[in-house]
Amino acid sequence: MSPRYLELVCPAGTPAALRAAVDAGADTVYCGFRDCTNARNYPGLNFDPDELREGIGYAHERGRHVLVAINTFPRAGDQGPWQRAVDEAAAAGADAVILADLGVLDYATRRHPGLRRHLSVQASAANAPSIAFYREHFGIRRVVLPRVLSIAEVAALVEETGVETEVFAFGSVGPMSEGRCFLSSYLTGLSPTSEGACAPASHVAYVERNGEVLSRLGTTTLNRFAPGEPAAYPTPCKGRYVTLGRASYLFEEPVGLNALGFLPELKAAGVTALKIEGRQRSRAYVSQVVGTFRAALDALARGEPPPAAALTGETEGGRETAGAYRRGWR
Amino acid sequence: MERSEPPLALLRSAATVLPPAILNRLAAAVVRGLERTRPKLIANFAQLPAAVVVVAPTDLPYRFALSVGRRPVALRIVDGDPGPADAGVSGDVATLIDLVEGRIDGDSLFFRRDLVISGDTAVVVGLRNVLDREELSVAGELGALCGPLRPQARAVARALDRALDGLGRRLAAMHRTLHPPGDRPPDVAAEIDRCRGEIAALTARLAALEARQKRRDERDA
CATH class of the missing domain: 1.20.5 (Single alpha-helices involved in coiled-coils or other helix-helix interfaces)
Known part of the structure; x- marks a missing residue:
C-alpha cells in the first residue's frame, strides 16, 4: 500500500463485507451490532460479538482498523443495550467507537477511558463550538461531519477545532439534519434515531403497475417511477410530491454523493479521513467502491492523476452529485 | 467451497427438461447439503420472520418457493401457481445467480430496475443480507451433491454446458437462416x-x- 494520502473508512454490514473491504484496500472498516444501537438496524445485517471479534482479528492481522458504530439514541429509561454495546466493542478490541448520544459518550468516557471515541454524524455537530464541547467534555478524537458543509467550511472547522475530521466521500445524500430527522417516524411510528432505521424495511412496499413502480412507506406513496426510470430508496426526504399541480422532488433528488473528483481539495482542507457510506449494501458494492477509491488515493499519493472510474451504477437514482461540497447548503 | 462460473446453459436446460419431481429432489438434497456445510446460513434463514419467498427467474419455466423463519428451511420448485407467498423476487437467472454469489449489488439492480421486488420488503432485505454473509457458489453447492465424484462431475458439467451453449448458438443461427431479417412478418x-x-x-x-x-x-x- 502506498503512503497514506487520506484514510479510507469503509462500511461493513456483514463479516463477509468486512473481509471484502479489507481485501479491497480499506484502511479502516466500520460496523455495528445486530440491534437498535446502530443506525443501520436492518434484518439480517450487522455483527454479533463473536463475529465482531473475528472481524477485528482479520483486520488487525492485515494492519487495518475497525470502528464500531453505536450511534443511535437510547430510548427513555433504557440505556442498557447501548452501554452493553460499548462494553462489547471494547472487549472485542475495537480501535474506536462512533457515538452520538451524550449519555453514551459519558458512559464510554468514564468506563473505557482508553477506548478512542469518534463523534458520529448522527450528533450533527457542524460548527466549531459544538465540536469543541464534545472534545472538551468527552475527549472525542474525531468528528464525522454532516453532509451540509462546503469544502471551505470544512477547512475552517479543521482550523478552528483541531479535531480530526472524517467526511462522507460516497453514498447517500439528503437534506440532513442528521440524528434529528424524524420524517419517517410520522409515516411508520418508528423512530429512526432510536430504532436505527430510516424507512424501515418492514414498512416499505413496492408495487408494480403497468410497468410503473410505486414505492410506499407505511400507507403513503412516496414515488412513482415510469418504465425504465431509475428507482430510489423510499425515504420521505426523497419522495416526489405534488404541489401546484406538479410532481417534483421538493427536498432532495434521488442522487448519490461522489467526492472522487475533488479528493485533493479535501486533503488541502485538512480532512483526515474519507467515509464510504453503505453498511446496508452488499459486499459487491463494498468491493467495487472501496477498490475504486483505493486506486484513486494510491495514485494521488504517488503524485499521479487518479484513474478514470465510473461509479454511477452504484448510486441511488443512477446519478451523482457533489452535494454541499460544491454548492454549500441551501 | 470452490468458486467457478455457473454453468448457465446447463442449468437452464436442466430446469427446462427435468420434471418438477426430480428438480424438487435435487432442491431438497441441496438444502440438506447446506445444513451440513453451512449451518450458520441455515440458522440465519431460520431466524428471519416466518415467510415464503417466491423467486421467479424470468427466463426459466419454474419458480422457487423458499420457506424461511422455521426449521427445516425448505425449497420447493413449482411450474404452476406456487400458492400463497409473502414476498417475491424476479429477474433473469444469470442476475439472480450473480446476486446469490455476491458478484452484484441488489440495491444497484433495484435502482436500474433489473430486479423486481414485491410483497414484504423486510423479508426480501433479510434474505438478501443473509445470503450476502456467505460466499456461496451455485456450481460448488450443486457439485457437492456428487460427493467424492465432484471433480469428475464438474468436468462433465463444464463439457455439457459448453455443448449446450454451442447447440443454443447453432439453433439461433439456424433460426436466423430460416427467418432472415428481410422476411416480412404478417401484417397483423x-x-x-x-x-x-x-x-x-x-x-x-x-x-x-x-x-x-x-x-x-x-x-x-
Missing part, C-alpha cells in the same frame, strides 16, 4: 381490420335475418 393490423369487416358484415346479415323472421312471425300470428 390488416388481418384484424379484415376480421372486423367480416364480423360487421355477418352481424348486419344476422340482424336482417332476425328482422325478416320477426316479420314472418307477426304475419303468421
Whole structure:
C-alpha cells in the first residue's frame, strides 16, 4: 500500500463485507451490532460479538482498523443495550467507537477511558463550538461531519477545532439534519434515531403497475417511477410530491454523493479521513467502491492523476452529485 | 467451497427438461447439503420472520418457493401457481445467480430496475443480507451433491454446458437462416381490420335475418 494520502473508512454490514473491504484496500472498516444501537438496524445485517471479534482479528492481522458504530439514541429509561454495546466493542478490541448520544459518550468516557471515541454524524455537530464541547467534555478524537458543509467550511472547522475530521466521500445524500430527522417516524411510528432505521424495511412496499413502480412507506406513496426510470430508496426526504399541480422532488433528488473528483481539495482542507457510506449494501458494492477509491488515493499519493472510474451504477437514482461540497447548503 | 462460473446453459436446460419431481429432489438434497456445510446460513434463514419467498427467474419455466423463519428451511420448485407467498423476487437467472454469489449489488439492480421486488420488503432485505454473509457458489453447492465424484462431475458439467451453449448458438443461427431479417412478418393490423369487416358484415346479415323472421312471425300470428 502506498503512503497514506487520506484514510479510507469503509462500511461493513456483514463479516463477509468486512473481509471484502479489507481485501479491497480499506484502511479502516466500520460496523455495528445486530440491534437498535446502530443506525443501520436492518434484518439480517450487522455483527454479533463473536463475529465482531473475528472481524477485528482479520483486520488487525492485515494492519487495518475497525470502528464500531453505536450511534443511535437510547430510548427513555433504557440505556442498557447501548452501554452493553460499548462494553462489547471494547472487549472485542475495537480501535474506536462512533457515538452520538451524550449519555453514551459519558458512559464510554468514564468506563473505557482508553477506548478512542469518534463523534458520529448522527450528533450533527457542524460548527466549531459544538465540536469543541464534545472534545472538551468527552475527549472525542474525531468528528464525522454532516453532509451540509462546503469544502471551505470544512477547512475552517479543521482550523478552528483541531479535531480530526472524517467526511462522507460516497453514498447517500439528503437534506440532513442528521440524528434529528424524524420524517419517517410520522409515516411508520418508528423512530429512526432510536430504532436505527430510516424507512424501515418492514414498512416499505413496492408495487408494480403497468410497468410503473410505486414505492410506499407505511400507507403513503412516496414515488412513482415510469418504465425504465431509475428507482430510489423510499425515504420521505426523497419522495416526489405534488404541489401546484406538479410532481417534483421538493427536498432532495434521488442522487448519490461522489467526492472522487475533488479528493485533493479535501486533503488541502485538512480532512483526515474519507467515509464510504453503505453498511446496508452488499459486499459487491463494498468491493467495487472501496477498490475504486483505493486506486484513486494510491495514485494521488504517488503524485499521479487518479484513474478514470465510473461509479454511477452504484448510486441511488443512477446519478451523482457533489452535494454541499460544491454548492454549500441551501 | 470452490468458486467457478455457473454453468448457465446447463442449468437452464436442466430446469427446462427435468420434471418438477426430480428438480424438487435435487432442491431438497441441496438444502440438506447446506445444513451440513453451512449451518450458520441455515440458522440465519431460520431466524428471519416466518415467510415464503417466491423467486421467479424470468427466463426459466419454474419458480422457487423458499420457506424461511422455521426449521427445516425448505425449497420447493413449482411450474404452476406456487400458492400463497409473502414476498417475491424476479429477474433473469444469470442476475439472480450473480446476486446469490455476491458478484452484484441488489440495491444497484433495484435502482436500474433489473430486479423486481414485491410483497414484504423486510423479508426480501433479510434474505438478501443473509445470503450476502456467505460466499456461496451455485456450481460448488450443486457439485457437492456428487460427493467424492465432484471433480469428475464438474468436468462433465463444464463439457455439457459448453455443448449446450454451442447447440443454443447453432439453433439461433439456424433460426436466423430460416427467418432472415428481410422476411416480412404478417401484417397483423390488416388481418384484424379484415376480421372486423367480416364480423360487421355477418352481424348486419344476422340482424336482417332476425328482422325478416320477426316479420314472418307477426304475419303468421
